[in-house]
Amino acid sequence: MSSPQNKLSRDAIRDTWLKHTKMNKGNIRYVFLLGESQMTKELEEENFQTMDIILGSFKDTYNNLTYKTMMSFQWATKHCRNAQFVMKTDDDVYVHIPGLKRVINENANALQNAVGGSCQRIASPIRDKRSKWYASFESYPEKTYPGYCSGTGYVTSLNVITKIVEISKTVPFFHLEDVYVALCIKKNGLRLHPISGFMLAYDF
Template sequence: MQPVVPYPFRHELDQRSGSEWRISGSLMELSVGTPCSFSSCRKRIPKMHASRNKTKLLGVMMMVNFLIYILVEVSRSYSKWDSTKPRIPSEQFWKKPEISKAFWNRNQQHLDYIFNPLIISSTATTTSVSHTKRTQNSTRPNSTTKAEHCEPDFNITAQIKDYTSLPQRFKDFLLYMKCRSYPLLIDAPGVCSEKPFLLLAVKSLTPHFERRQAIRESWGRAGILANRSVATVFLLGKTTGSDFFPNVSGMLRYEASMNGDLLQWDYRDSFFNLTLKEVLFLEWMAERCPSARFIFKGDDDVFVNTRNIVNFLDGLPKSKTRDLFVGDVISNAGPHRDKNLKYYIPESFFVGGYPPYAGGGGFLYSSDVGIRLRNISQHVSLFPIDDVYTGMCLQKLGLVPEKHQGFRTFNIEEKYRESACIYQTLMLVHPRSPQEMIKIWSWISDPELSC
């Protein structure tokens, strides 16, 4: 194939327009001359401008028509909607929950319905306030007043299918489940006179004199600790001969007169009634000791490093004190179904899992949380395990207890149990005997202790 060799070439494309192409070698140029002088050229120019104006006008008219269409559609849709008529969705958006077969769940569903804020507010607009209060009081779980004596509710025997096969302790709980208000037999009016920074509320039994005294001489000593005021109360029910307890009522009255730190209510003190003890204490705290800033609540067989608790509270920012609730938190737990276990819960009574809760050996919370717990507890049906019940109340408040490594409700490793420095770093250890409480307190109170 032979190569094509460019050669000079010149050609006039249009003499009338004055434009020409010049090709010189490999270079091609477009040369634009002056417009033609013919009359035909001058005639075409106005025609081109007229066509361009028509196109612009057509575009503007199309835009105007489009905007008019949008305005018409919007006005038409608004004309169809009547603000005075309710808008009913085409599909069902709410389904009434099925009534549970388990007794506690069924009872709680009833309370949730009664205390639903939407229902209460709508009722208040159509009825008088006094009538609303009477209606609520008649359906509250604590239907007894302080002046009334609580009688067993035998109707409950027909509401639980396997009632006759339940352990006696569970039958007793069910019979008195609706009773929440009991007379206060022994009060401690002077405990909160100094507005304590920390109130120690200790669950105890009337015969446990030795434990209470050991606590008074060690971690529960009332007074000033780490420049903060500390007060202590012991929470008691009544122990009766039917539970094979000796009669120590005279000794108890003497103890109360000597120390002024006992609270006793006229109800049967039993394991399943610890929830009742919790509810009664919250009522007392809200009425008699609202000035306490923080509350520790625990058993009478624990050791508590009260100094560590005070230092922990002093170091908290104000933003964290309002919703404070810390302890040895248990999560993802559920009811035990073995009748031989202490914590047995029958399926006919409760179904579902437990919310996160702090072990009942001891936990710490602010007085603000305490007041809210007292209020919400009126809307939560009693449950036979007190720490689980507190977790249920917290869940209703939208709060989750916070786990703190200093709370050891399941003890510590045996090799560390005789180490003073271990107790120096902890807040609570369970269980400990009265002798061990006094010994450990002397260890961590020694000014020469070096850890």
């Protein structure tokens, strides 16, 4: 996933780790997913050159990341029906493609019923209105979130993505996308699968 103003990041990704996809190594395909903004015309022009951008019909804001994520899942189930695995990541993340392929091969069976990545088993909602991750009691009255994988990047099977899309029709909207996906995972009876190869910058 990307933000409209992050063209430099998208170009850097295209010129670095996405080169593996351009050389068709490992049958990997990618798209950048964005919402509407004042830059929509520029994004359409960029896509005319790159043919790798999907624009959703919602405003591209932080509080709409859940819409963006679910759009990506819906798009994958419709346009990637022959895919075995799907990875969601952000435009400020570096993906080591050979390492990703190894991780998928090593965890292929587990990922048929789980989402893998850098997973937190439990976390508490932040009630401070000044926080980027603020959650009101009205939007989330529980004391703890279900376990979740960091939204910076996770991988799973198309089978799981399909189940999440289907169950999302019965899960009320929540603006923190990694928590929302976790709610769908929990309701589906699916699992989290911590994978050591997924590291966040503050893990170092």
